Structure formats: structure tokens, C-alpha cells
Amino acid sequence: MTENRKHVQCEGECCGLCCTKIEGFGVTKGQISILEDVNIHIHCGELTAIIGPNGAGKSTLLKALLGEVAHTGELRYLDSKGDCSIRPVIGYVPQQLSFDPGTPASVLDLFIACSSKMPAWLFKPKSVKERALSNLEKVKAEHLLDRRLGALSGGEIQRVMLALALNPVPNLLLLDEPVSGIDQGGLAIFYDIVSELRRNYDLSIILVSHDFDMVEKYADRVVLLNKTVISTGTPRKVLSDERTRQSFGAMRSLPGYDEYAGEEKN
Amino acid sequence: MLDIWYQIVDFLLPFDWTNHEFMKNALLAVLLLTPIFGLLGTMVVSNNMAFFSDSIGHGAFTGVAIGALLGGIRPIWGAIIFSVIFAITITVIKNRSSTSTDTVIGVFSSTAVAIGLVILSFGGSFNKYSSYLVGDILSIAPFEILLLFIAFIFVIVLWLLIFNKVLLISINQSLATSRGTNTLLVEMLFTVTIAIVVTITIQWVGLLIINSLIVLPAAAARNVTHNMRQYHAVSVGVSVLSGIAGLIASYYFNTATGATIVLVAALVFFVLFLLRKKFST
Numbered sequence: 045m046t047e048n049r050k051h052v053q054c055e056g057e058c059c060g061l062c063c064t065k066i067e068g069f070g071v072t073k074g075q076i077s078i079l080e081d082v083n084i085h086i087h088c089g090e091l092t093a094i095i096g097p098n099g100a101g102k103s104t105l106l107k108a109l110l111g112e113v114a115h116t117g118e119l120r121y122l123d124s125k126g127d128c129s130i131r132p133v134i135g136y137v138p139q140q141l142s143f144d145p146g147t148p149a150s151v152l153d154l155f156i157a158c159s160s161k162m163p164a165w166l167f168k169p170k171s172v173k174e175r176a177l178s179n180l181e182k183v184k185a186e187h188l189l190d191r192r193l194g195a196l197s198g199g200e201i202q203r204v205m206l207a208l209a210l211n212p213v214p215n216l217l218l219l220d221e222p223v224s225g226i227d228q229g230g231l232a233i234f235y236d237i238v239s240e241l242r243r244n245y246d247l248s249i250i251l252v253s254h255d256f257d258m259v260e261k262y263a264d265r266v267v268l269l270n271k272t273v274i275s276t277g278t279p280r281k282v283l284s285d286e287r288t289r290q291s292f293g294a295m296r297s298l299p300g301y302d303e304y305a306g307e308e309k310n
Numbered sequence: 311m312l313d314i315w316y317q318i319v320d321f322l323l324p325f326d327w328t329n330h331e332f333m334k335n336a337l338l339a340v341l342l343l344t345p346i347f348g349l350l351g352t353m354v355v356s357n358n359m360a361f362f363s364d365s366i367g368h369g370a371f372t373g374v375a376i377g378a379l380l381g382g383i384r385p386i387w388g389a390i391i392f393s394v395i396f397a398i399t400i401t402v403i404k405n406r407s408s409t410s411t412d413t414v415i416g417v418f419s420s421t422a423v424a425i426g427l428v429i430l431s432f433g434g435s436f437n438k439y440s441s442y443l444v445g446d447i448l449s450i451a452p453f454e455i456l457l458l459f460i461a462f463i464f465v466i467v468l469w470l471l472i473f474n475k476v477l478l479i480s481i482n483q484s485l486a487t488s489r490g491t492n493t494l495l496v497e498m499l500f501t502v503t504i505a506i507v508v509t510i511t512i513q514w515v516g517l518l519i520i521n522s523l524i525v526l527p528a529a530a531a532r533n534v535t536h537n538m539r540q541y542h543a544v545s546v547g548v549s550v551l552s553g554i555a556g557l558i559a560s561y562y563f564n565t566a567t568g569a570t571i572v573l574v575a576a577l578v579f580f581v582l583f584l585l586r587k588k589f590s591t
Binding site: 158205 | 349352356358469470471473474475477478480481482484485487488489531532535536537538539540541542
């Protein structure tokens with residue numbers, strides 16, 4: 045009976061591929077509604093970029109997906125076998141990892157804290173170390189294993205966070221692109237790694253982005269978000285859409301303008 | 311039980327300062343107390359909770375005062391209950407309101423300390439309780455050493471169980487949440503433990519300096535360490551060594567023990583602070 049019901053629920057949703065569905069997401073803080081009825085459909089192996097003006101609720105959407113803020117609506121994940129009852133493993137790379145730069149925690153400590161029961165103040169388990177190394181290799185950062193977090197550059201932190209998000213390999217990877225602290229070169233490396241991972245691991249990736257050059261180059265699909273989904277489609281289509289221009293107000297030119305600095309810090 | 315300890319001390323440390331029973335008790339107390347402070351201090355400092363733990367100390371002081379007021383078999387239990395409630399309250403405040411948490415905590419902790427002082431000075435008998443301000447570890451009794459021993463075991467077990475989570479929260483709270491950590495619960499356990507430890511030890515260490523004992527060893531260790539193993543080893547090492555050195559020095563100079571320990575730890579802090587460049591990578 046349950047088998048049957050499951051089948052009915054899942055039927056015809058993803059055409060036999062695995063996918064993630066964000067259905068009717070809404071978030072209110074106090075009296076103000078931040079997100080309303082957000083519906084996004086993501087196929088595996090796809091990089092979906094979310095763009096939108098200041099305060100459009102982009103970071104809030106990621107936090108709602110993580111379950112960090114209360115929300116209405118549902119996150120549904122369907123794997124390639126058509127099983128929609130499993131909870132997806134979600135990896136998350138925050139916009140900016142704000143931490144005390146003086147703290148004597150190494151990259152390895154971070155991995156131990158995230159993935160081991162052995163207390164990091166006494167042990168450094170060999171298995172965790174090997175896993176950390178192999179994940180760091182995926183983002184070309186294996187040389188950072190024993191470095192202190194405070195001694196890393198913005199781009200290096202970002203890659204370490206990405207490696208951490210791959211441990212365990214997630215079904216859905218949420219990336220909140222940093223607004224500042226990473227140079228263009230570092231950003232390009234980051235995007236190269238992300239799109240390689242997407243291909244190799246068949247990940248669904250949701251990326252909140254502020255850099256339209258990068259979006260155009262790397263994203264498969266773009267979602268324009270402003271409280272709700274305004275438009276969605278290929279990068280070319282959405283970026284040249286009149287509604288995009290309107291959402292961002294009277295901007296001289298769209299690409300990479302740093303008016304977004306300081307957005308949605310909370 | 312303690313007789314074995316006395317014999318060990320007489321055998322290993324046949325010095326003038328170990329001749330007295332109260333010094334042997336104090337030495338044992340220091341050996342139990344300082345590792346706890348060294349361990350808890352690491353995450354107090356890494357979580358930027360120095361001020362927070364100070365206010366927990368103030369709550370504990372009020373707790374001890376209320377315990378003394380209520381009397382009963384052992385005033386310590388009333389004290390522990392009050393300071394645990396106090397710690398839970400300010401942890402909730404810290405997590406609820408995003409703005410001016412410092413001010414709210416400041417208001418709470420000054421109110422707490424004022425209540426404590428009013429209760430203890432009621433009827434003009436404050437002198438009797440002045441040890442709660444500066445502490446007197448030389449007066450520790452065998453029953454209290456047992457209490458310390460239980461606290462010691464409790465903290466070590468707790469640190470084995472929840473440390474990774476506390477560490478993750480100290481690095482970044484959102485990251486911890488995304489990894490399925492119940493941050494409020496873990497923080498609560500951590501602050502309640504600090505509250506209990508501080509309440510138990512306040513009469514031997516004193517309100518004025520108890521927070522320095524928590525903060526100084528870890529702060530000193532941060533100057534020269536790069537990972538959690540080193541951090542804890544150095545923090546506990548600094549804590550234990552300054553405890554022993556301070557105890558011995560206070561005996562020969564005839565000074566307040568707690569304050570002398572803090573001075574030694576502060577000295578170590580400054581030395582390591584000056585050496586920090588040599589250890590940086």
C-alpha cells in the first residue's frame with residue numbers, strides 16, 4: 045500500500061532523472077514577508093544560479109532550505125530510482141565564514157569537528173585525515189590540511205568550505221557566493237572546480253550569485269528572485285530579460301557591479 | 311582516601327611548604343581545578359565568551375549568597391540551582407536578541423552581583439563572607455575536594471562528548487547548524503557546566519579573579535598554537551603550572567593564593583605573547 049502511494053506521489057515528476065523540487069517556499073520575519081510561494085525545479089547535474097537585487101531573499105532561501113529559518117512549503121528530493129522518500133544530503137558553503145582569525149583551529153580540526161565523534165582536542169583520527177585529504181584534493185587544496193584557519197585567504201577558505209561540503213558527498217549543494225574578499229582569479233578557480241564537481245558527481249547545485257559574468261559562463265539555468273520567482277531560464281534568456289533590468293533598478297550595466305556589497309549579512 | 315595522597319606528597323615533595331595538611335589539600339585542589347579551567351577556557355576564549363563567563367561568575371556569586379541565606383545542609387546545592395538557572399537565562403537572551411546582547415548581559419550580571427552583596431551584607435555580617443570575593447583555597451575541606459573530583463570527572467567526560475560540537479559552533483554557528491548541530495542545546499550544556507564549576511569553586515578562588523583563571527591560560531596558549539591538540543595541551547599546561555607555582559609562591563610570600571596564581575598565569579601570557587612571532591607560520 046505504501047509502495048503504491050509513493051509511486052503515485054512521485055509519478056511523472058522528473059522524467060526518470062533525479063531532481064530536487066522547491067515547492068511553495070515562504071518565509072516571514074515578524075510582519076514582513078521575505079519570500080512568497082517560491083517554486084524551483086532543479087535537475088541533477090545542473091548548476092542553477094539565483095540572482096536578484098539587494099534584499100531579494102536569496103540568502104534567506106538558502107537558509108530556509110537548510111532548515112535554519114522557519115518556512116512554509118516543501119523541499120522534495122527524488123533520486124534516479126524514483127524514490128522520493130529519502131531526505132537529501134545537503135552541502136552548504138556559506139557566503140562568508142566569519143570566524144575569529146586568532147582561533148588556533150586547523151583545517152583538519154574543522155574536518156574532525158564535522159565528521160568524527162573523536163574529540164579534536166585529544167585525537168586526530170587517521171581515517172578522518174585521509175578523507176579530508178581526498179576531499180581537499182578535489183578542490184586542489186590538499187596543501188592546506190594543517191594550516192590554521194586564520195592564516196587562509198578568502199579564496200582558500202572558500203575552497204576548504206567546498207571540500208567540507210563534499211564530505212559526505214551531498215545530493216544538493218548550496219553555494220552562497222562571497223561578495224567580497226575573493227579576487228577575480230580566485231573566483232574563476234572556484235567556479236571551475238564547482239562545474240567540474242557537478243559533472244563528476246551529478247550534483248544539483250544552487251548558487252546565489254552576484255557576478256553576472258560568471259553566471260553567464262557557468263550556470264545551466266538562472267532564476268531571478270525578488271521575493272518570489274520572477275523569471276527562470278537559460279542565462280542568456282534571463283540576463284537579457286527586461287524584468288531583470290527592472291528588478292535591479294536603474295543600473296548602468298548589469299555585469300559585476302559591486303552595489304551588492306554588504307547584502308543580507310544576517 | 312586522603313591519607314594516601316598525604317603519603318605520596320610526603321614521599322615525593324619533602325619540602326617546607328608541603329609540611330602542612332592544608333597545603334597538601336590545597337595542592338590536590340589545584341591539581342583538580344586548574345585542568346578544568348584550562349579545558350573550559352579554550353572554548354570560552356574561542357567563542358568570545360570572556361565577558362559572558364564573567365557574568366556567569368556573578369550569577370554564581372548570587373547563588374552562593376542565596377545558598378548561604380537559605381542555609382540548609384549544604385548551601386552549595388541552592389547555589390548551584392540558582393546559577394544554573396541564571397546561566398540558562400542569559401544563554402537564551404544571548405541567542406534571542408541580536409542587538410546589544412552585551413548590555414543585557416551587563417545589566418543581568420550587575421543586578422546579580424548587587425543582590426549577592428545585599429544578601430551577604432544583610433545585618434552587617436559581610437566580613438564573614440568576604441572569602442567569596444577573593445577566595446581562600448587553603449581552607450578547602452576533604453568533602454569539598456571530593457566535590458571537586460566529581461566536577462573534574464564530569465568536565466572531562468563532557469569535553470570528550472560535546473567538544474567537537476562546541477568547536478564547530480565556535481568557528482561558525484550557521485555552519486554548525488547546517489551540520490545538524492543543536493546549537494542552543496550544546497551552548498546550554500557548555501554554559502551550565504561553566505556555571506556549576508564556577509559556583510563550586512568560587513569560595514576557594516573568589517569572584518574577583520575566577521574569570522581570569524578561565525581566560526588567561528587559553529589566551530596565553532592561543533599565542534603559540536596552531537591546532538586543537540596543541541591549544542589544549544598548552545592551555546592545560548599553563549593552567550596547572552601557574553596553579554602550582556602560584557600556590558608555592560603564595561606560601562612563601564604570604565599572599566592570597568588565587569591572586570598569586572592569576573599573576574603567574576598573566577606573566578606566562580605576556581611571555582608567550584612576546585614569543586608569538588616565533589611560533590607563527
